[in-house]
Structures are given as C-alpha cells and as structure tokens.
Amino acid sequence: MPTMARTRALAAALEPRVDGFLVTTLVNIRYLTGFTGSNAAVLVLPDGSTVLATDGRYATQAAAETDGVDIVVARSVGPELVSHAAAAGLRQVGIERRQVSLTAYDALLAAAGDMALIDAGPLVERLRIVKDDDELSAIATACQVTDEVFAAVLSTLRAGVSERDVAWLLRTEMHSRGAEPAFDSIVAFGPDSARPHHQPTERTLARGDLIKMDFGAAVEGYHSDMTRTVVLGPAAEWQRELHALVRELQRDARAATVTGALPVELDAEVRRRIIDSGHDVAHGLGHGVGLEIHESPFLVPGSDADTLVERVPVTVEPGVYLPGRGGVRIEDTVVVRAGGAEPLTTSPRDLIEI
Ligand SMILES: [Mn+2]
Structure with missing residues (x-):
C-alpha cells in the first residue's frame, strides 16, 4: 500500500495556517498508514513526516503494518501527540472535529496548552474519494x-x-x-x-x-x-x-x-x-x-x-x-x-x- 504517497498528499492539502494535522478517525488512520488496530492517533506535519501513537497491545503490529512512520507507544494517544506537537513549537494543529467526542476534545485541549486546535474538515475523506x-x-x-x-x-x-x-x-x-x-x-x-x-x-x-x-x-x-x-x-x-x-x-x-x-x-x-x-x-x-x-x-x-x-x-x-x-x-x-x-x-x- 503506497501509504507514504497518501501522507504526502495530505500534507500538500493542509491549509497554510495549519502546521500539523491530528488524525483520530481509525479508518482514516488505516488509509494513511496501513495500521488496522483499534486504538491510534496520527500526526502529519507539512513536510509529510508522520507519527503514529498506539498502546502497548499494538506496538508490534503497528511496526509491521506501517512504513516510514515514527511510532510512539502511549495510553492516551491523541493527547500524547498533541503534547508532542506543542513541545515541538507548533502553533496551530488541525483536528477532525466532526469525529471527536466532547470528552476526547476536552483531553486534547488540556494537552494543547497555548497551541490552537482548529477544525480542518474532512480532508482525508476527500483524499479517499479517488481510488488507486x-x-x-x-x-x-x-x-x-x-x-x-x-x-x-x-x-x-x-x-x-x-x-x-x-x-x-x-x-x-x-x-x-x-x-x-x-x-x-x-x-x-x-x-x-x-x-x-x-x-x-x-x-x-x-x-x-x-x-x-x-x-x-x-x-x-x-x-x-x-x-x-x-x-x-x-x-x-x-x-x-x-x-x-x-x-x-x-x-x-x-x-x-x-x-x-x-x-x-x-x-x-x-x-x-x-x-x-x-x-x-x-x-x-x-x-x-x-x-x-x-x-x-x-x-x-x-x-x-x-x-x-x-x-x-x-x-x-x-x-x-x-x-x-x-x-x-x-x-x-x-x-x-x-x-x-x-x-x-x-x-x-x-x-x-x-
Ligand atoms: Mn448501498
């Protein structure tokens, strides 16, 4: 699966105001990285570099299924990547607001500190329309x-x-x-x-x-x-x-x-x-x-x-x-x-x- 081409296409589709995109929808994570487990979040940066967070149950599987993706093992996958982004100095990160529960959103906000989380819309869903x-x-x-x-x-x-x-x-x-x-x-x-x-x-x-x-x-x-x-x-x-x-x-x-x-x-x-x-x-x-x-x-x-x-x-x-x-x-x-x-x-x- 040419997943690196997909993360690059996503990076190219990011708005200039956004300097990272947090993907929390599992089917979109599968599309972008090949990972098929039931708990993960992915952060894609404008240069196409990609980090996937998952928990200990899936560490081995994530390494086997993905290619060119950095893997972080954590319990709270979304907040972990948001903290990672804030620590790296990102200012505005796009999220899949439509797919995030209010409770999950609260946890993301708490991890974001001064970094803004903005709705990036159904970016991955749009990329998925045309099939390879x-x-x-x-x-x-x-x-x-x-x-x-x-x-x-x-x-x-x-x-x-x-x-x-x-x-x-x-x-x-x-x-x-x-x-x-x-x-x-x-x-x-x-x-x-x-x-x-x-x-x-x-x-x-x-x-x-x-x-x-x-x-x-x-x-x-x-x-x-x-x-x-x-x-x-x-x-x-x-x-x-x-x-x-x-x-x-x-x-x-x-x-x-x-x-x-x-x-x-x-x-x-x-x-x-x-x-x-x-x-x-x-x-x-x-x-x-x-x-x-x-x-x-x-x-x-x-x-x-x-x-x-x-x-x-x-x-x-x-x-x-x-x-x-x-x-x-x-x-x-x-x-x-x-x-x-x-x-x-x-x-x-x-x-x-x-
Ligand atoms: Mn039908």
Missing part, C-alpha cells in the same frame, strides 16, 4: 465474491426458509470465500421488502413473495454493496411492473454515472422520475464505497460532492416501495471510468422467478 489500483482491485474482488454468493444463495431459496436463515447463509457463503459481510445483510420477504432497511426476522418465504437481498462482502478492508429483488414465482403483474420500472431507472442512472456528472443531479433525476411514476421516494440514489460501506461522494439531495471523476466507486441503487405490499431495489457497485460506469457487481438484473 490496489483499492480498486480489493473492491472488485469484494464485488466478485458478492456475485458468487448471490448465485449460491439463490439456488437455496424455497418456501419455508426464514429471512434470518438466508442472512446467515449469506454470511457463511462469504466466509467460505475468505470474505466478511460488509454490513448486516438485509433480507426481506413479501411485505417486508417494502421496508428499505428491513432487519431480517423469522418470517418465512411463501409463494408469490418478492425477495429483496441487500448485502456485500469486505475484502482487505474494502467493501462492496449490491441489492437484487427476485420473486418466488409466479410473479404477479404489479410485481413485474414495479420491477421493470426500477430496472429501467437503475439502468439509466448507471448510464448517467459518468465523468463530469454531478452527484446531486444524478439523484434529482431519479427522484423526479420516481415521483412522475406516481410513487414516493424513500432514499437517495447512492454513495461512495471504499474502506467504509458509505463514504463520499454521496448521491443524495443536498450533496455538496464535486463532479465525478475516474476511479470513483459508487453505488447506484434506486428503489420503489409499496407499503404493506412489497418493494423493489436494484443496486450495483460501479466505478466511474472515462467511457462510463463500469459495473463491478454483475449479477442478473432481470426479474428472476424461482
């Missing part, structure tokens, strides 16, 4: 596992299985392929499919039920995200129509997810079409995918995300839901390329009748 080859490769592998797991689980769907049974099977199929679930899988039968983020229950599958499965795998810390909606047939006419509507919305939205497209406008277009079709809009069109399952850029109303560029993986996931009856969502993880959106999840999108 290693990141895209991990996401593509996670998507391939997701496609394989879908095919494996599809063949086991029959009347009488419960939503929880299927969620468990998704997990074991990922495990047997060396992956972890990227998030708690959504498995929703019949009327439950009308709930966008349904949590699996003991409800059992019955003939005529829509079956919505939203799941993904995580590989080397990178995520994938896919939703398919199928039916334990034969499908009713309203189910075919609903599925065809969402299928068309999703196909068009994928085609529009190109370099230069503005995320807020991609969402608005799908939103307009759902409303024109006489339905309600339950959620945004999609989100970035990477070290987190939901990360920038967000394809939602009010999104301030910049126009899309190459190498940005996002989900495209329109859904239409009829409360009490059922809902359909079709979601792919795609990556923006010069010629358009390349789908990384490729499972069949037509209405499968089991």
Whole structure:
C-alpha cells in the first residue's frame, strides 16, 4: 500500500495556517498508514513526516503494518501527540472535529496548552474519494465474491426458509470465500421488502413473495454493496411492473454515472422520475464505497460532492416501495471510468422467478 504517497498528499492539502494535522478517525488512520488496530492517533506535519501513537497491545503490529512512520507507544494517544506537537513549537494543529467526542476534545485541549486546535474538515475523506489500483482491485474482488454468493444463495431459496436463515447463509457463503459481510445483510420477504432497511426476522418465504437481498462482502478492508429483488414465482403483474420500472431507472442512472456528472443531479433525476411514476421516494440514489460501506461522494439531495471523476466507486441503487405490499431495489457497485460506469457487481438484473 503506497501509504507514504497518501501522507504526502495530505500534507500538500493542509491549509497554510495549519502546521500539523491530528488524525483520530481509525479508518482514516488505516488509509494513511496501513495500521488496522483499534486504538491510534496520527500526526502529519507539512513536510509529510508522520507519527503514529498506539498502546502497548499494538506496538508490534503497528511496526509491521506501517512504513516510514515514527511510532510512539502511549495510553492516551491523541493527547500524547498533541503534547508532542506543542513541545515541538507548533502553533496551530488541525483536528477532525466532526469525529471527536466532547470528552476526547476536552483531553486534547488540556494537552494543547497555548497551541490552537482548529477544525480542518474532512480532508482525508476527500483524499479517499479517488481510488488507486490496489483499492480498486480489493473492491472488485469484494464485488466478485458478492456475485458468487448471490448465485449460491439463490439456488437455496424455497418456501419455508426464514429471512434470518438466508442472512446467515449469506454470511457463511462469504466466509467460505475468505470474505466478511460488509454490513448486516438485509433480507426481506413479501411485505417486508417494502421496508428499505428491513432487519431480517423469522418470517418465512411463501409463494408469490418478492425477495429483496441487500448485502456485500469486505475484502482487505474494502467493501462492496449490491441489492437484487427476485420473486418466488409466479410473479404477479404489479410485481413485474414495479420491477421493470426500477430496472429501467437503475439502468439509466448507471448510464448517467459518468465523468463530469454531478452527484446531486444524478439523484434529482431519479427522484423526479420516481415521483412522475406516481410513487414516493424513500432514499437517495447512492454513495461512495471504499474502506467504509458509505463514504463520499454521496448521491443524495443536498450533496455538496464535486463532479465525478475516474476511479470513483459508487453505488447506484434506486428503489420503489409499496407499503404493506412489497418493494423493489436494484443496486450495483460501479466505478466511474472515462467511457462510463463500469459495473463491478454483475449479477442478473432481470426479474428472476424461482
Ligand atoms: Mn448501498
């Protein structure tokens, strides 16, 4: 992992008024240094030099996972680095204010003395939007596992299985392929499919039920995200129509997810079409995918995300839901390329009748 290039890119992105940046968000620390433990803070200086503080449990691991990073072993990792910065004569240090609890902030302030701590904004989150080859490769592998797991689980769907049974099977199929679930899988039968983020229950599958499965795998810390909606047939006419509507919305939205497209406008277009079709809009069109399952850029109303560029993986996931009856969502993880959106999840999108 070219982590030194990442800390240098972060250093270059620092405002002139800031002479250091304290990173306390673990996923950002992983991105910048490769460290995967559960307790750390990182200080990046304008010349790109980087110090990582962690506790004794992770001293050996931190040395093994990082490259070109000074390691300090301490109990209170954030305050330790702030003291270090103040002692080195730094005047203003940027922090990830949005991610710091009030109690942690009090401890940082106490360690800072006369040195100012200022909100540096989501600097690392912005750097994470465009992925390098290693990141895209991990996401593509996670998507391939997701496609394989879908095919494996599809063949086991029959009347009488419960939503929880299927969620468990998704997990074991990922495990047997060396992956972890990227998030708690959504498995929703019949009327439950009308709930966008349904949590699996003991409800059992019955003939005529829509079956919505939203799941993904995580590989080397990178995520994938896919939703398919199928039916334990034969499908009713309203189910075919609903599925065809969402299928068309999703196909068009994928085609529009190109370099230069503005995320807020991609969402608005799908939103307009759902409303024109006489339905309600339950959620945004999609989100970035990477070290987190939901990360920038967000394809939602009010999104301030910049126009899309190459190498940005996002989900495209329109859904239409009829409360009490059922809902359909079709979601792919795609990556923006010069010629358009390349789908990384490729499972069949037509209405499968089991
Ligand atoms: Mn998603």
